[in-house]
Amino acid sequence: MSKGSILAGVLAPHPPHLVYAENPPQNEPRAECGWEVLRWGYERCRRSVLALDPEVLIVHSPHWKTVQGHHLLGVDHFEGLSVDPIFPHLFRYHYELDVDVELAEAIAEAAHEARLVSKLMRNPDFRVDYGTIAACHLINPAWDIPIVAISSNRAHFDFGNDAGQEEMLRLGEATLRAVESTGRRAVVLASCSLSHRHFTVEPEIPEDMSHEHVYHHGQYLWDMHLLELFRRGKSAQVLDEMSDFIEQATSEAKDGSLTWMLAVLGIPDYPAEVHAYGNVIGTGNAVVEWNPVLHSHEAEES
Numbered sequence: 001m002s003k004g005s006i007l008a009g010v011l012a013p014h015p016p017h018l019v020y021a022e023n024p025p026q027n028e029p030r031a032e033c034g035w036e037v038l039r040w041g042y043e044r045c046r047r048s049v050l051a052l053d054p055e056v057l058i059v060h061s062p063h064w065k066t067v068q069g070h071h072l073l074g075v076d077h078f079e080g081l082s083v084d085p086i087f088p089h090l091f092r093y094h095y096e097l098d099v100d101v102e103l104a105e106a107i108a109e110a111a112h113e114a115r116l117v118s119k120l121m122r123n124p125d126f127r128v129d130y131g132t133i134a135a136c137h138l139i140n141p142a143w144d145i146p147i148v149a150i151s152s153n154r155a156h157f158d159f160g161n162d163a164g165q166e167e168m169l170r171l172g173e174a175t176l177r178a179v180e181s182t183g184r185r186a187v188v189l190a191s192c193s194l195s196h197r198h199f200t201v202e203p204e205i206p207e208d209m210s211h212e213h214v215y216h217h218g219q220y221l222w223d224m225h226l227l228e229l230f231r232r233g234k235s236a237q238v239l240d241e242m243s244d245f246i247e248q249a250t251s252e253a254k255d256g257s258l259t260w261m262l263a264v265l266g267i268p269d270y271p272a273e274v275h276a277y278g279n280v281i282g283t284g285n286a287v288v289e290w291n292p293v294l295h296s297h298e299a300e301e302s
């Protein structure tokens, strides 16, 4: 068996609004339009990532919250109805997905060897969280590639940002080792927003874009700072500043997804491609791709 590899990583935010506005057959509510810049960015990113022909998508989601360690889906097939608890009028999604259980088991084992608590979710009736479903749908709406889904163990919340960072870096390194040892060609998805301060009142028409805007200039400045670091290949500096970003931008990165992904990618020092940035109920969302192939083409052209 040849050694596996990470083909690309994507910052893949999961606002249910983006799925709602796409009107896929799986989602019950219908939209007129909305959040086009982010959705068009997802289209570009999707084309780029799927052209790499990945065998599996590995996603870390803030909305599968586990307290005792890192859990992974551990059944071949899941299906059901996922309803967003905050936006049930936007996201009532009938999902059906396949899991790469062998890889999930390998990641759980590698995490255990790294002295992290890990557990497989073996309940076939388990309801998969919308953070996993929305990110995977937006990257691969055909659902014809198996996934591995990893929970957020909330270490930043329970033990502080420094402990959380350490935990997620170790989980990312363990994930990479498991991908390499199982020979998989994988794409990793960090299912999270950047700044995360949001509106408390929704407009009458959710997709009325005259209401959508930056909520808070300080949070916007943080988002632009991070995107500039991504574009310059400065992931290590992002990790250095992550605790401040989490606190000052009330960032969803506090759930660990972004740190985990940067660790799986080996803390990349090459430029990322920012496909889109936009607000959803005021939160800052970016679709960003780390793709060494894309980068090497850019380097040849320059």
Ligand SMILES: [Fe+2]
Binding pocket: 014, 062, 063, 131, 193, 252
């Ligand atoms: Fe979220």
